Structure formats: C-alpha cells, structure tokens
Amino acid sequence: TSELPAKPVQKNQPNTTINTPQTADKTFPVSSIKESQFSDNNSVKSNNANINVSVPESAKPATNTIAAKKTIADGKVPVIKGTTPVNVELTGKTTICKGEEAKLDAKGGTSYLWSTYETTSSITVKPEETTTYSVVITPENGTEIEKQITVTVNECEKLIVPNAFTPGSDRNNLFKIYAQGISNFEIVIMSRQGQQVFISKDVNFSWDGTYKNEQLAAGVYSYIISYKDPNGQPKRKPGSITLIR
Numbered sequence: 001t002s003e004l005p006a007k008p009v010q011k012n013q014p015n016t017t018i019n020t021p022q023t024a025d026k027t028f029p030v031s032s033i034k035e036s037q038f039s040d041n042n043s044v045k046s047n048n049a050n051i052n053v054s055v056p057e058s059a060k061p062a063t064n065t066i067a068a069k070k071t072i073a074d075g076k077v078p079v080i081k082g083t084t085p086v087n088v089e090l091t092g093k094t095t096i097c098k099g100e101e102a103k104l105d106a107k108g109g110t111s112y113l114w115s116t117y118e119t120t121s122s123i124t125v126k127p128e129e130t131t132t133y134s135v136v137i138t139p140e141n142g143t144e145i146e147k148q149i150t151v152t153v154n155e156c157e158k159l160i161v162p163n164a165f166t167p168g169s170d171r172n173n174l175f176k177i178y179a180q181g182i183s184n185f186e187i188v189i190m191s192r193q194g195q196q197v198f199i200s201k202d203v204n205f206s207w208d209g210t211y212k213n214e215q216l217a218a219g220v221y222s223y224i225i226s227y228k229d230p231n232g233q234p235k236r237k238p239g240s241i242t243l244i245r
Helices: none
Strands: 022-029 044-046 049-051 064-072 078-085 089-092 095-097 102-107 111-114 122-125 131-138 145-154 158-160 178-180 183-190 196-200 219-228 234-243
Parallel strands (some): 095 145
Antiparallel strands (some): 064 078, 111 131, 131 145
C-alpha cells in the first residue's frame, strides 16, 4: 500500500487566521486609512492583504468612523463592518448692527476650541466689523472637524432721545442723545414761544438748559433733529424735551 505524501508544514504567515482565534471589536477613524489603500472597487488593502469587503463612499471622509473587527492571531486582518456618520453643526446670528452681540453655537462634539480661544460649545461675540469665526469640533471618534461662520456687521440707524432732564442735579443733568449710523446731524431746540435757544451739528452735543449763559425756566421745549440715514436719505425727527428744575 502506497503512503500519501506528507503535507508540508506551513509557517504562520502574517494576515492568516490560526487555531481558534479570538476576536475583538475596535473603532478607529477613517483618516487612519490612506487613500492609496482604497482599490478601484472600494475594497481596502491593509498589511499587504486585500480585504474583499465593499467600503461605501461615505466611509472615506474623515468625518465618519468605521467599526473594525480584528482577528487576534499572528496576523491581524481588519474587516470593515459599516459606517457611523458624525453630525456636527455651527449656527448663530450672522447679521448684526454695530454694537450688538451675536451668539454662536457648536454641536456634535465632546470638546471645542474657538478662534477666540474659548472652549465652550457656545460663545457670545461683539465684533466691530465683519468677522469670520472658526471652531474645531472634536466628536467622540476623535476626528477634529473645523467649521467657520461669518458675522456681518452693518451700520444700522439708531437714534435714542430722552424726554426729560434736570439741570443742576447729580444725575441726568444734561440733555444729550445716542445716535449710530447717521450723518449730517443737526438739532435745533426752541422755546414754547418759538425762540431758538440751542443749535448744534455735533451728534455728541450736550445741553445744560441755558441760553446765553442764563438758566431757562422749567417747561417743555421742542426740538427738530435732521440727519441722513445709512443709505444717505435725509430724515427729520421732531419731538419735545421737558426741562425740570
């Protein structure tokens, strides 16, 4: 009886499964797979081994995480199981008037780093001019994702005029206004008899309730404010101010 030839003894090669291997699930970012590892049919090459498991296009960006089951033996061959999308958001008020604040909110991360060096998920900004803010969001998979948002600052029209003041008092002893985004300013204040008692072309004026260095009597005085808005359109604002003594 002829004997069967003895089978050659195979050495353990990398990427081969040997004797009752143990398995473990592991998660790692897609960015750890180089672009060159993707073949034409979207399978992945790792450790010189072709892993003939289809990898969807959504698995390629670093914003996704793939779950890999590795066979723990002399060689470790990862097998693609699927993708878990990572959703991050950056929202907030993108148009404000000069002097206003805007709240910016980032979502989807476990940590945040803003271009303002703040590390909270939400920040409040008050830019003097149009500014772009960025935030690096780090989700659970550890892949850093940068988002940007631009806050546009407009010269909005604002004109705030008080209705009373008290000359000689400790508080509110001058008549002055708050204005923003206007030009070609002028205010004329008149007595009840129609006499002009004060005039100024300075938007930062203040009036102490005097005329020719003489204190005026308490009462109601009328005014007319003329100016141009941010679009260059002329406007007039009539009103009255009460002088209290």
